[in-house]
Amino acid sequence: MEGLLLAALVVASNFEGGSVGKVEQVAANHLRCAVKGQADANHRNRQANWYFFRIDGLKREPVRIDFTELSGEYNFKPGSHAVTAGTRPVYSYDRKTWRHFADDQVTWDEAATVLTVRFRPEGDQVWIAHTQPYLREDLQRLLELRHPHLSVSTIARSAHGREVPLLTITDAAAGERDKRSIWVMARQHAWETGTSYVADGLVRFLLSNAEAARRLRRENVFQVIPIFDTDGVAEGAVRFNVNGYDNNRNWDTADAEKTPEIFAVRRALEQAGRIDLFLALHNTESADYVDGPADAVAAELVRGLRAGTDFLDAASPRAVTPRESIDPGRMTVNQYLYYQQKVRAYLMELRVERHPALGRPRTAADFSSFGAGLARSLAAAVSGTGGKP
Ligand SMILES: [Zn+2]
Structure with a gap:
């Protein structure tokens, strides 16, 4: 025995x-x-x-x-x-x-x-x-970075009472008046660990001493949510919050009880004032793309991604789904912000399977360095805007 x-x-x-x-x-x-x-x-x-x-x-x-x-x-x-x-x-x-x-x-x-x-x-x-885990302990290391241009707040509390941290990065000495406001949200779906590595890499680049990063901090306010579904990440969930609601649907029907994370973040976004560009990060198994209003900002964003990251898709930006073909309770964050709040909002998917140009799947380090290129691309895309789509 x-x-x-x-x-x-x-x-x-x-x-x-x-x-x-x-x-x-x-x-x-x-x-x-x-x-x-x-x-x-x-x-x-x-x-x-x-x-x-x-x-x-x-x-x-x-x-x-x-x-x-x-x-x-x-x-x-x-x-x-x-x-x-x-x-x-x-x-x-x-x-x-x-x-x-x-x-x-x-x-x-x-x-x-x-x-x-x-x-x-x-x-x-x-x-x-399935993919390299990015857990709350990894986020904690990011939150503990000491930097005068980083502040941390709590944007939501999850169904199980966990905090959802928001990182704000900007050079306060540069004055607020002409700054662009850029939001990046990762990990609405708990399995999509690559998106948290992108957000982590974006934050670390922005807080670096590189001259480009200093300039981006002077010209922009970056608001970053590295882990949206904090319960799902902690509890090993896949796609839905602990009540069984998809954090990237239900933005039109958010409810304080069933979808407290969406409800709180939606309210924060409504009260955020100027938002020049909002980006929700997702992973798929096998495709890269950007989806949203196909204007000059989107074109510049995708051009920057192609030049400065390993972003793959030749067909992006893909047009946002028409309002009338979205069923009630099925609105994604970018659709909701675009149609209900007139915010220039995008969704980006990044594949986790073999990347043809790399000849292997993206690693956590690849996603992290994507974040640095993403920071530059986002800032370049909004540098010529007046703040509204
Ligand atoms: Zn997703």
């Missing part, structure tokens, strides 16, 4: 951001790990692309892990699955250095909808996740 216990691989997810579904040990070095997934308040739109767990008891022998229960639906269309043949999970032996599984370590069974990774462990314990 003792021998059997010693042979067991132990899977745990009882830590910040952790998530795994039912786990079966098929053989000594073979696990089947269901992906827990998350459905909305009406048990629809299940999305299964966040897993973050630790395996203990590894030996230096090849291990096989099958990821199962991947099917769900998206925008009420059943049968979709976010995890696909292109998915490359990440792993770490110390929770500091994360790497993607290589192409020859990953196989995909289309008929069974199962992703399998095979690897030879380099330690007796490994962490595995």
Whole structure:
């Protein structure tokens, strides 16, 4: 009996951001790990692309892990699955250095909808996740940066009572009168860790001593929300807040009880005064794009992104969805701000699967350096505006 216990691989997810579904040990070095997934308040739109767990008891022998229960639906269309043949999970032996599984370590069974990774462990314990985690402890390090041009406030309190921090970056000595106001919001969807790395990189660049950063601080006020769905990030959720509401729908129907995060941020935006440009950051598995009012500012933003980052899409900016084709309760933040508040608001998607120009998936470092280029592109895009679309 003792021998059997010693042979067991132990899977745990009882830590910040952790998530795994039912786990079966098929053989000594073979696990089947269901992906827990998350459905909305009406048990629809299940999305299964966040897993973050630790395996203990590894030996230096090849291990096989099958990821199962991947099917769900998206925008009420059943049968979709976010995890696909292109998915490359990440792993770490110390929770500091994360790497993607290589192409020859990953196989995909289309008929069974199962992703399998095979690897030879380099330690007796490994962490595995869909993308490199960005947790509240990572945000805390950002909040603790001491800089005279950074101030931190709380823009919302989550359904479970957690604070949603807002970082304001500007050179107060430069005077407020002609400054552009730029908002960047990340992580409405908890699984989209890359967006928090973009926001983190943007903030670190803006607070740097680079002459370009000093100038951007003099000319702009940057308002940055690195983690919008703080409950989802802490509790290992995928897409919906803890009450089952999508933080990037429901902006037209926000409610203090069901969607307290949207409700509070929406009110803060209504009271924010001038907003020259608002950008919501998202991740997809397989596409980059910018969506919003296709004016000269958008054109300049996309031009800057193409010149100064690894942004991919040739078709951006994509036109904002017409008002009349948005169903009640389905408004995204950028649609709401644009149609209801006449704010120039965009959504940007950045892919997590293999980036063709890089020849590999974007790493956390790639997302972080994207943030620096994004800061410059946003500022350049609004430098010629009078403040209204
Ligand atoms: Zn998203």
